[in-house]
Amino acid sequence: xxxxxxxxxxxxxxxxxxxxxxxxxxxxxxxxxxxxxxxxxxxxxxxxxxxxxxxxxxxxxxxxxxxxxxxxxxxxxxxxxxxxxxxxxxxxxxxxxxxxxxxxxxxxxxxxxxxxxxxxxxxxxxxxxxxxxxxxxxxxxxxxxxxxxxxxxxxxxxxxxxxxxxxxxxxxxxxxxxxxxxxxxxxxxxxxxxxxxxxxxxxxxxxxxxxxxxxxxxxxxxxxxxxxxxxxxxxxxxxxxxxxxxxxxxxxxxxxxxxxxxxxxxxxxxxxxxxxxxxxxxxxxxxxxxxxxxxxxxxxxxxxxxxxxxxxxxxxxxxxxxxxxxxxxxxxxxxxxxxxxxxxxxxxxxxxxxxxxxxxxxxxxxxxxxxxxxxxxxxxxxxxxxxxxxxxxxxxxxxxxxxxxxxxxxxxxxxxxxxxxxxxxxxxxxxxxxxxxxxxxxxxxxxxxxxxxxxxxxxxxxx
Numbered sequence: 470x471x472x473x474x475x476x477x478x479x480x481x482x483x484x485x486x487x488x489x490x491x492x493x494x495x496x497x498x499x500x501x502x503x504x505x506x507x508x509x510x511x512x513x514x515x516x517x518x519x520x521x522x523x524x525x526x527x528x529x530x531x532x533x534x535x536x537x538x539x540x541x542x543x544x545x546x547x548x549x550x551x552x553x554x555x556x557x558x559x560x561x562x563x564x565x566x567x568x569x570x571x572x573x574x575x576x577x578x579x580x581x582x583x584x585x586x587x588x589x590x591x592x593x594x595x596x597x598x599x600x601x602x603x604x605x606x607x608x609x610x611x612x613x614x615x616x617x618x619x620x621x622x623x624x625x626x627x628x629x630x631x632x633x634x635x636x637x638x639x640x641x642x643x644x645x646x647x648x649x650x651x652x653x654x655x656x657x658x659x660x661x662x663x664x665x666x667x668x669x670x671x672x673x674x675x676x677x678x679x680x681x682x683x684x685x686x687x688x689x690x691x692x693x694x695x696x697x698x699x700x701x702x703x704x705x706x707x708x709x710x711x712x713x714x715x716x717x718x719x720x721x722x723x724x725x726x727x728x729x730x731x732x733x734x735x736x737x738x739x740x741x742x743x744x745x746x747x748x749x750x751x752x753x754x755x756x757x758x759x760x761x762x763x764x765x766x767x768x769x770x771x772x773x774x775x776x777x778x779x780x781x782x783x784x785x786x787x788x789x790x791x792x793x794x795x796x797x798x799x800x801x802x803x804x805x806x807x808x809x810x811x812x813x814x815x816x817x818x819x820x821x822x823x824x825x826x827x828x829x830x831x832x833x834x835x836x837x838x839x840x841x842x843x844x845x846x847x848x849x850x851x852x853x854x855x856x857x858x859x860x861x862x863x864x865x866x867x868x869x870x871x872x873x874x875x876x877x878x879x880x881x882x883x884x885x886x887x888x889x890x891x892x893x894x895x896x897x898x899x900x901x902x903x904x905x906x907x908x909x910x911x912x913x914x915x916x917x918x919x920x921x922x923x924x925x926x927x928x929x930x931x932x
Contacts, residue, residue, distance in 0.1 A: 674742075722883070779830070788819075888929050
């Protein structure tokens with residue numbers, strides 16, 4: 470989170486308000502330095518030979534300072550990112566932190582991260598003072614040389630010209646200092662531009678809309694077919710799904726099971742094209758999902774995730790954010806989800822305000838709200854991504870009963886956490902290391918006491 474906020478906060482502020490000022494100041498002081506050097510050497514051009522080593526030292530100081538500043542800025546940005554991330558984590562987990570009495574631990578961690586950031590700021594301050602000392606020393610060296618040359622050539626240089634040269638030499642200390650600081654500030658701003666440009670290089674999703682569109686009532690049956698499907702989360706990583714070939718008939722109830730890291734959730738992500746294939750295809754009712762826009766695909770599918778997605782706003786907004794359904798349909802969905810009595814007991818009913826992430830609802834109620842949202846849409850494909858893993862058994866049973874009754878004409882894909890909920894499914898697919906290890910009806914897999922599914926069922930004491 471901090472890595473995302475930083476470029477849109479400090480870096481964009483540098484680009485919008487400071488980069489132009491620093492760039493203009495650098496050019497202004499560059500030409501002012503040239504004018505000062507010309508005035509200092511107007512009658513004694515030999516002084517340029519003496520000033521040349523000082524200019525070389527100026528350049529050395531600037532390069533050393535910029536190299537150090539670049540690293541310090543990088544460390545400072547990382548320290549600030551850690552503070553923002555920690556603050557966001559603590560804010561979202563305040564209730565859990567208080568429940569476990571871990572307030573002091575997180576306070577200490579917060580102070581530690583602040584101290585780390587302050588150490589970076591101190592190093593930046595010290596480096597600026599180091600540069601200031603060297604610039605003052607070199608600037609006054611030029612003043613000293615001007616005075617020495619004025620005395621050495623007193624018989625050939627007018628007193629007025631000598632005074633003018635010494636005056637410009639005194640001024641060059643400030644001008645050269647501002648010029649070097651301007652160059653370093655401009656280089657820092659350039660780094661901010663590079664970080665923001667790096668965000669534009671992040672791969673983006675496919676087109677939201679395409680000219681090729683499915684028919685209005687697609688999908689009608691919910692037949693899903695994976696053909697030699699392979700995918701990975703990003704370039705350079707190993708495949709998370711390997712040669713997946715599945716043919717799911719319409720209106721089937723299919724369970725995806727496997728150990729942690731087997732690739733169960735990746736299969737759901739692949740269906741919604743949250744990750745793109747490296748090989749193979751996914752078709753729904755004969756339509757290749759890669760040929761249509763993401764909006765047309767995702768608007769025809771429904772998912773109930775393990776972590777319910779609720780927004781700050783009214784209950785009505787959370788159920789129907791696009792304002793597509795009437796109150797009658799919303800109340801019907803609430804009744805089917807066993808939430809009607811609860812909503813009627815609320816003072817404002819459908820206009821009841823939901824807190825951020827649904828913090829004023831229990832875990833079971835949040836999941837039932839997501840279920841009611843799915844009931845409103847009633848798409849032909851429903852994906853349950855361990856939707857009941859974080860709730861009690863009673864609420865789990867209630868949700869399973871609702872799904873069996875209300876989605877009997879839909880294809881249901883359940884990423885199962887509790888095997889007892891999928892014992893009556895039409896098909897079970899067991900994944901292992903991103904590949905299909907076993908598939909068949911629950912009865913067929915349980916009949917083989919060497920199968921992975923049998924061992925998982927035995928751990929849950931189902932056999």
